[in-house]
Each structure stands twice: as C-alpha cells, then as structure tokens.
Amino acid sequence: MDTKKIIALVVGSALFLLPLFLDLDGLSLMGHITLGIFLLAAVFWILEPIPIYATSLMVIFLQIVFLSAQGPLFQMNEVPSAAPIPVEAEVWEIPRQALDGDRVLLLEERNRTEAAEVSLVESRADTVVVRSDRLSEGTRVVIDPGHWFLDFDPPSYTKYLNALANPIIILFLGGFVLASAAVKYELDRNLTRVILRPFGTRPAMVTMGLMLVTATLSAFMSNTATTAMMMTVIIPIVAQLDPDDRYRIGIALAIPFAANVGGIATPIGTPPNAIAIGALQAQGIDIAFGQWMVLAVPLVIVVLFFVWWLLLTVYPAKGERITLELSGTFNLSGKAIVLYVVFGLTVFLWVTEAWHGLSSSVVAFFPIAALTAFRVIEKDEIRNLSWEVLWLMAGGIALGVAMRDTGLAEWLIGMIRWDLMGAFVVIGVFGLVAAGLSNFISNTVAASLLVPLAISLGASGILTDSVSLEINAVIIAFGASLGMALPISTPPNAIAMSTGLLRTPDMAKMGLLIGVVGLAVALVLARFFWPLLIG
Amino acid sequence: MDKICILCVDDEPDVLRAVARDLAEMEEGFPVETAASAEEAKGLIGEILKRGDRLGLVFCDHVMPGQNGVDLLIELRGWPGLQGTRLVLFTGQAGHEDTVEAINRAGITRYVAKPWERELLVRVARDELTSYLIESGRDPLPLMRYLDQERLVEYVRRRNRVDTGQ
Structure with a gap:
C-alpha cells in the first residue's frame, strides 16, 4: 500500500472522529456523527484509498453502527438516572444534578425523556427535596439533564439498509x-x-x-x-x-x-x-x-x-x-x-x-x-451485473438521507451567505462545482456529495427566487455528466484513451470546451425553459 | 511490479536478439526477457515472479543443450504462478511425438515454425497476450493499445468491466 493511500486513510479516519470532539453550534449530536461520516466519505471517495463502492458500503455500515437504534452506540449507552426517594405525599428527594431550574427530566422508555415541573422544597447536601404530582414510585429522573445522549433519538437501521x-x-x-x-x-x-x-x-x-x-x-x-x-x-x-x-x-x-x-x-x-x-x-x-x-x-x-x-x-x-x-x-x-x-x-x-x-x-x-x-x-x-455500481449509488443515497434527517445538510448550507447571491448564481455554482469535481472523481460521488446540500438549500427557503428544488438537484446531475476533460473522468473516456488513438491533450481541450458549453446551455435552460415545466 | 512479461527461450543468441527486435513495439507494455537455456529460463521466471511481475507468454525453442524445450514447457505448466501463462512452441525441429506431447501435456496454444516472419510473431504475441489478459480477469484498458483492441472492447462490453469509477 502506498503512502498516498495511507495518508488518505489516516486523514479520513481523523476527520470522522473530529466532529465528535467539537461542539458545533446548532448541530445535533446525530448531526455531528453524520458530519464525521460525510467527511470520511468525501476523503475516501475523492482520494480512493479503498474502492469507491467500498466507501459507500462503509457509509451505510457507519450509519447503522452510530446512527441507528440497533447500533452498539445506542444499545450500549444509557442516560444516567435515579429513582426518586419518597419523603411524604407528592414530595420526593432526588439528586441535586437532576434539578434543572424548576423542572426535571423523567426517563420514559429507552433514552426518551419528558420534562416535569417541580417546586423546590428543601436543598440538602447532595440532594434536593421537591414537590411534584408527576413523580411516582416507578418513575426515574435523569441525573444529568445536559447529558449528550439525551437528544439522541436514532431511527431503526432499516432506514439506512x-x-x-x-x-x-x-x-x-x-x-x-x-x-x-x-x-x-x-x-x-x-x-x-x-x-x-x-x-x-x-x-x-x-x-x-x-x-x-x-x-x-x-x-x-x-x-x-x-x-x-x-x-x-x-x-x-x-x-x-x-x-x-x-x-x-x-x-x-x-x-x-x-x-x-x-x-x-x-x-x-x-x-x-x-x-x-x-x-x-x-x-x-x-x-x-x-x-x-x-x-x-x-x-x-x-x-x-x-x-x-x-x-x-x-x-x-x-x-x-x-x-x-x-x-x-x-x-x-x-x-x-x-x-x-x-x-x-x-x-x-x-x-x-x-x-x-x-x-x-x-x-x-x-x-x-x-x-x-x-x-x-x-x-x-x-x-x-454491475452490483458495485448499485452499492455505490446506495451509499450516496444513504448519505443524503442522513444529512437531511440529522439537520447536517441544512447546517452546512447555513455556513454560506447564499442570500447574497442570486438564485441563478447559486445553480451556476452548483453546476460548475459538479462538473469540475467530476472531471477528477467519479460522477456518482460528485453528485452524492453535492445533491444533499443543494436540496437542503432549496428546501430551506433561504432563496426566495423561483428556483426550485428540482432545478438545484438536476443541474448537479447534469453537471456531473458534463465533466469529461480527462481520461480518468469517465469510463467511456478511459476506454477511448486506451485504444491509443488519442493523446490526452486532444481529449482535455475538447472535453473542457464541451463541459463549459454544455454547462452554459444547461444554465440557459434552467433560467428560461425548466421553470415552465416544473411547478 | 505487476508487469506482464514475455519470455523467449532459445540457445541461439541470434534468435533471441531477433525476437527481442521483432517484439520491440510491445516492449513498453510487455517487457521481453530472454534465456539461452532451460535452466536459465527457470531462474529467470523465479525472479520475475519474485519481483511481483507475471509471465504472460513463453516462446520456447525445442532442441537445446540440457533440458529440451517440450520438457521445459511441461514442467512450467505445473508451476504455481504460471497457470494462465500462454506457452508457444517456437522451433523448426520438434518431431511429431514431441509436438503431440507439447499440446497434450504442456497445453501449448500455438506452434510457430522457424524461420519466422516478424508480422506473424507480433500477431501471435498480440493474440496470446490478449487471451491471457482476458482469462486473468484484469482490467484490460491499460494494455489495450498493444493488443487486439476489438477483442478487448468486446470483452469490456460483455463483462461491463472497467476499473474507473462510474
């Protein structure tokens, strides 16, 4: 294995872990994990230390492990809780940390909580005595209301499968x-x-x-x-x-x-x-x-x-x-x-x-x-049949689903002041980035990385112009197919090059020109023609 | 590393030189190695496999001092690491029985008679290496320009196999 691959593996893995050590404002815990998966997928897909379809399967695997209710992260962790100790009717002694202002969190089934209002009666050394009609013998109060696990409510793994x-x-x-x-x-x-x-x-x-x-x-x-x-x-x-x-x-x-x-x-x-x-x-x-x-x-x-x-x-x-x-x-x-x-x-x-x-x-x-x-x-x-192509796509789709559901896509979109650009500029940027990227990486991968962002942007309502979600997504798919300047850009290019009839500069000059013109045509259609068909 | 080599075994240095010259146009894709005897050939093959290259094609003379060509080919057929290697008997002097042995026991796929023509040798090398590449299941694209392109693109069409991302 060469050095480049080892570096890619190390960087990808490090970026996967990085978000877990950060506390990013406005991003849920699941969003943090998804960000890690997104970064790992981006590095692995682009630098290819492992085959791109293997990265896709890795994405689904990581989602099951870290983001699903059946995964070990959820199965093996529990929110710390304690049973309230009865003092007199409707008065209970609970751990001091459990009290969050005038409320406590009651643990329902597995990691799901409900807030309950309480009034403080007496403060003791490590505990407090509170009055509440919501507490009873069977309930458990969450000891640490700020626990990281609390907003973690993963879906079933079938969602990712x-x-x-x-x-x-x-x-x-x-x-x-x-x-x-x-x-x-x-x-x-x-x-x-x-x-x-x-x-x-x-x-x-x-x-x-x-x-x-x-x-x-x-x-x-x-x-x-x-x-x-x-x-x-x-x-x-x-x-x-x-x-x-x-x-x-x-x-x-x-x-x-x-x-x-x-x-x-x-x-x-x-x-x-x-x-x-x-x-x-x-x-x-x-x-x-x-x-x-x-x-x-x-x-x-x-x-x-x-x-x-x-x-x-x-x-x-x-x-x-x-x-x-x-x-x-x-x-x-x-x-x-x-x-x-x-x-x-x-x-x-x-x-x-x-x-x-x-x-x-x-x-x-x-x-x-x-x-x-x-x-x-x-x-x-x-x-x-090209099963690996299906798996490659599945990974892209699964990543998109998780990015949307965990709020990561919206959060990433929020980092850029899109409202300063016109809607037309936005689709131009997406098309250009898609076409540019897919000259160097797999077209499917380029689309997998960009489409979730484009869709969230369209759905977020940041852009008030008439640009629809569909156009945002479609322009990326088209852009990804228009990146064809290099022998490695697409398998058809690779096949043509390997006949020995061509030299790379022939392909590069023509491919680049076609990409630019193609994108320009796509943008014209996106501006004047597609809005007539959509919506 | 991971190159596919052609080996020519012949006790006449002139023949080895001529073969190397005839196959020069493929040299960039398929390094041509030469050996003057069966013993030297076996040593050379050991080295080729050890450095991680593969042996795609052997042109082998029959009458040589020491082990003869057909016996060498039969022995090579059993070598681990040479399962798919295409073996060609390259001689003017193999008798009927030897040739039958070479076909039945060494699984040779071609017989090239001496004296030979350059074009024939190149065509045989191209055909045999194309078959080798297809049977080995490797991505044929990097070496396609030296080989039978029609057969290889047909293989790509049927197997839908290219090692570049979709």
Missing part, C-alpha cells in the same frame, strides 16, 4: 438487466446497424450517426457498455483510414463524449441522475421518467450537435467516403423475441408514465421478473 433497495436502485437494476440481456442477444449491435445505415458514407454523416446511436443507447444502457460496443464498430473504420487522418481522433472522441452526454437523457442513463432523483423522492418530489426526459433531452440534443460540429471542425476528414461494415442479423430465437417485447414494453411504459401513473421503479421490476422467468438472463448474467 433501505438505501440498498431504494426505488431508484431498483429502477437501475431494471435497466442493468435489460442492458445485460440486450448485450447477450446482440440487440444493441443490431440496433446500431439499423440506425447507422441511413446515414450513408459521408464522414460528417457517419460521425453524426455514430454519435446519435451512442447517445441513444447510453440513455438506456450503461455508458461503459455502450462505448465498448461502439468501439468495436469504429475500430475497423479507423483501421481503413490514413494514420495521419485527423478524422480518426475525431471519431475516437465522438463516441465517449456522446456516451457521456447521452447518459443525461433518462433517469437510468447514468448514476448521478439516480442520486438527484432519489434525493428529491426523499423530499416527497417525484420526477417521472418522461418528465426527466423533457428536461434533459433538449440539453442533450444541443450539446451533441455542438460536439459534432466541434469535432468535425477541429478534426476534419481527409477522405470523402467512410465504409461501415455492418453485418449481422437480428437473433430470432424465442428468448430473443421475449427480450424485444419486454424491452419495448418497458421503455414504452417508462416514457408514458404521465399517462398511466405507474412509477418507473414499479415498471422496472417487470423486466427483472420477466427476463429471469423466461431465462432470457440466467445466473451468469445476474452475477455479471
């Missing part, structure tokens, strides 16, 4: 199952073949076709699998080109960029979308599948068009013709037909949520149940 099967996680699972089956039966490749054909052989049109297919597929499948599949399509194209034809670089960039951008288009396109939707759901705001698409697709189209124009301008083709080898036929076996029907029906039900009202997570369970029942996907495919 639920993150692992949060509806949005199920939605993604449905998407994963569909994508896995699509890959197994070559549906993705065959669709690509069919869609690409009308685009002909002119280089500009070929690029457009490739980008369109990539973006469409990555809206429903993982960006990674889509990029890998499209790379198998473009490698033969690249092989027929002159080694110094700059068009090679252009299409090698077009695929990962289109995949990154395409992921924005639907809720299941990429995990940051899930983080935003999950956090909004926790606030009681449901964003329908189709509603998300109405917000996102215009952005995707504009950005794709810009990427297309940019890459063709910077990396023009030398030749006039590109030959695509698109052989293959649709699999017509029984299982493949089941897949086509289930796939079509699921996507149809997703985009028409507004008509029938079935939530997309409910619909998502249909392909999970149907494709396994018909053995379209079997044990091998199930084992191969």
